[in-house]
Amino acid sequence: MNGGFICSVCDEEVDEKYFDIEQKRCILHCEKKENDWYVISSNGEKDWNEKKVDKFWKYIQDELDSLYKLDLLGDLYDFNHSYEGVIFPAFQKEVEYNPYVDNIEDLGTNFYSYGVFETPQDYIEDINKIINKLSIKFISCTFLDFANFKKYHFKREIVFDKCKFKNGIALSTMNESKVKFTHCGFFNKKLNFNQSIFESSIEFDNCKDIDFSESEFHKEFIFKNCSVRGKANFYNTNFKGFADFTGTKFQNAHFEKAHFEDIVIFAEATFESDLDFKNTKFTDKAIFRDTTVEGQLNLREAVFKDEADFLDINSNKKNRQMISVANRETARIIKNFHDQANNIIEANR
Numbered sequence: 001m002n003g004g005f006i007c008s009v010c011d012e013e014v015d016e017k018y019f020d021i022e023q024k025r026c027i028l029h030c031e032k033k034e035n036d037w038y039v040i041s042s043n044g045e046k047d048w049n050e051k052k053v054d055k056f057w058k059y060i061q062d063e064l065d066s067l068y069k070l071d072l073l074g075d076l077y078d079f080n081h082s083y084e085g086v087i088f089p090a091f092q093k094e095v096e097y098n099p100y101v102d103n104i105e106d107l108g109t110n111f112y113s114y115g116v117f118e119t120p121q122d123y124i125e126d127i128n129k130i131i132n133k134l135s136i137k138f139i140s141c142t143f144l145d146f147a148n149f150k151k152y153h154f155k156r157e158i159v160f161d162k163c164k165f166k167n168g169i170a171l172s173t174m175n176e177s178k179v180k181f182t183h184c185g186f187f188n189k190k191l192n193f194n195q196s197i198f199e200s201s202i203e204f205d206n207c208k209d210i211d212f213s214e215s216e217f218h219k220e221f222i223f224k225n226c227s228v229r230g231k232a233n234f235y236n237t238n239f240k241g242f243a244d245f246t247g248t249k250f251q252n253a254h255f256e257k258a259h260f261e262d263i264v265i266f267a268e269a270t271f272e273s274d275l276d277f278k279n280t281k282f283t284d285k286a287i288f289r290d291t292t293v294e295g296q297l298n299l300r301e302a303v304f305k306d307e308a309d310f311l312d313i314n315s316n317k318k319n320r321q322m323i324s325v326a327n328r329e330t331a332r333i334i335k336n337f338h339d340q341a342n343n344i345i346e347a348n349r
Helices: 050-072 328-340
Strands: 038-040 046-048 080-084 113-118 124-128 135-139 147-149 158-161 169-171 179-182 202-205 221-224 227-235 249-256 275-278 296-298 314-316
Touching: 046 050, 050 113, 050 124
Parallel strands: 080 135, 135 158, 147 169, 158 179, 179 202, 202 221, 227 249, 249 275, 275 296
Antiparallel strands: 038 046, 113 124
């Protein structure tokens, strides 16, 4: 875009209407300040300036429209796209299609846009959904309000790297590719995928505060080296693919009626309170090697259909203190592993 205004963050030249002269930043990278972009309402929520929010998303949409037109012409060869350092305001309100009033133009919100896009074959598209075909990276982005991605069905990997979510995030249950979170922070609201079904892989790395109750993960679930400082809720969660919790620290983990249908790894994970796998089923191998449970471990109501590995499970990582068990059945399950592994010393402890 021509206009002679250069953003001090991205060095892009933008039109004056998309430029904050005081901050010397484009609309993507400028700070969305209180009493300018929003005011705090009586209930403590942000009341956003709709005109500014619409202008922000128009800038996003114009860029995606350019990519969409290239794709329609067969000239889009790089499906990688990134947003770096972008400060996102509120997402625009989503509207459902009503065939009685034909409100299709109202569906062009956020990463979708409405327009007439004609191909050389005169095939006409009304809604630009190119975002679903791109491999998107959000790098060091901040989402100041609820990040609503539920309507997007991503076909390529989506990565959130070093992003901050100030008011939670929602994802579609129909993504066809991996969604990956690395070194992200979630503030005020939990990362909540309650009652969700994921057909694709999902990966988390070093994130906080989660609720996966009543959810299904059909492919691999990677939750490595995370730090969960609140309650991690896995009530009635079904892991149909490989699940990896290696190196994760849980302050308060709740597993009840969970089902691990493939291999699950808790190696070198730390649980800072009691750990109870109540009515949880392990259909394939379960690995608790070098796992630390600082409270009591309760496996009395867990069901192991295959091998379980409890080598060097402990209650203190530094001095390898023996694990504290809640009942005899838990002790029997662990002893049975050591017996089968011919670990005589551990079996007789």
